Amino acid sequence: MIACKGKADTNTETVKDTNMNTTNTVFILKSIGFEEGMSRDFTYDEKKRIIRVEETQGDEVLSYYEIKYSDENTVTISEDDRVVTFTQNGDTITIKGSLYTTTLTLNKEGLITKRVEVYHDGGSGEYTYQYSGGNMIKSTSFGSMVTEYNYDNMHSIYNCNTPKWLIQHLFDETDAGKNNVSEITHHFSDGDTVTHRRDITYNEDNYPTCIEWGADSGDYFYMTFGYFEN
Numbered sequence: 001m002i003a004c005k006g007k008a009d010t011n012t013e014t015v016k017d018t019n020m021n022t023t024n025t026v027f028i029l030k031s032i033g034f035e036e037g038m039s040r041d042f043t044y045d046e047k048k049r050i051i052r053v054e055e056t057q058g059d060e061v062l063s064y065y066e067i068k069y070s071d072e073n074t075v076t077i078s079e080d081d082r083v084v085t086f087t088q089n090g091d092t093i094t095i096k097g098s099l100y101t102t103t104l105t106l107n108k109e110g111l112i113t114k115r116v117e118v119y120h121d122g123g124s125g126e127y128t129y130q131y132s133g134g135n136m137i138k139s140t141s142f143g144s145m146v147t148e149y150n151y152d153n154m155h156s157i158y159n160c161n162t163p164k165w166l167i168q169h170l171f172d173e174t175d176a177g178k179n180n181v182s183e184i185t186h187h188f189s190d191g192d193t194v195t196h197r198r199d200i201t202y203n204e205d206n207y208p209t210c211i212e213w214g215a216d217s218g219d220y221f222y223m224t225f226g227y228f229e230n
Contacts, residue, residue: 026159027207027227034223038062045069048161048230053170067166075166086166093165109134110164111176134178149174150183154206157225180208 028048032040036057043052054064065079075086084097093104099121105114111134115127130138139147156179158167164176174181185195201210212222 025205026230027155027203027205028160028230029157029225030228031226032157032223033226035221044160050160050162050166075163077170086169095169104165104169106165107131111136112165112168112173129173131177136174136177139173144189146187148185148187149181151177151179152182152200153179154200154202154208156180157208159207159230180211 028044029042031042034040038055038057041054041056042050043054045051049069050067051069052064052066055062063079065077068076068078070076073088077084077086082098084095087094087096091106091108093106095102095104100117100119102118103116104112107113109131111129111131113129113131115125115129117125125142127142128140129136135149135151137149139149141147156175156177158171158175167176168174180200181198182200183195183197185193187193196213198211198213200208200212203209207227208225210222210224212220214220
């Protein structure tokens, strides 16, 4: 497992942003590096909310989308000719796309506890999530597929003011937690159980610089992280 050790030295340089001043040092995610030279780069507004996500490989921009915060209750994401609107009413988020409508239910911390997806062709799906200490510890899909999560005690990668539910919706449901997933256990309806463990490398301030994990095939995958120092 040398991918993290090799990549962390070259792809996770911390960049000082002199426009961000605070009494406490916080690292704001700048980019995520993947296998084969792919990268996901983040742009923020003055409130430290993500407003653009760009996928690149080398000098080529593969895709991007932009996020607009119209007011406290409305978020719009634009990708090419596709526009998705998120509307909040109390603890409920309604997401209307061209092919589906999704309803999110939030807890008091702004994390998703329930997701209901209804597709215009009649299909649907329901997912529920449980939390402890600000981290998702259990998810249930379609009422039967159960996944449990264990965590480290270090800083998570998304230390910004983007709504937590939006981070969960755009990336991974566990990404808006207080800490980083170190172990995932899947419980299947046929009784089988599969556990994946993650090896995490940190910088001197205890923020992840690389996360590596194995697949059933024996292959290993990794992500590296670069930050703005806030």
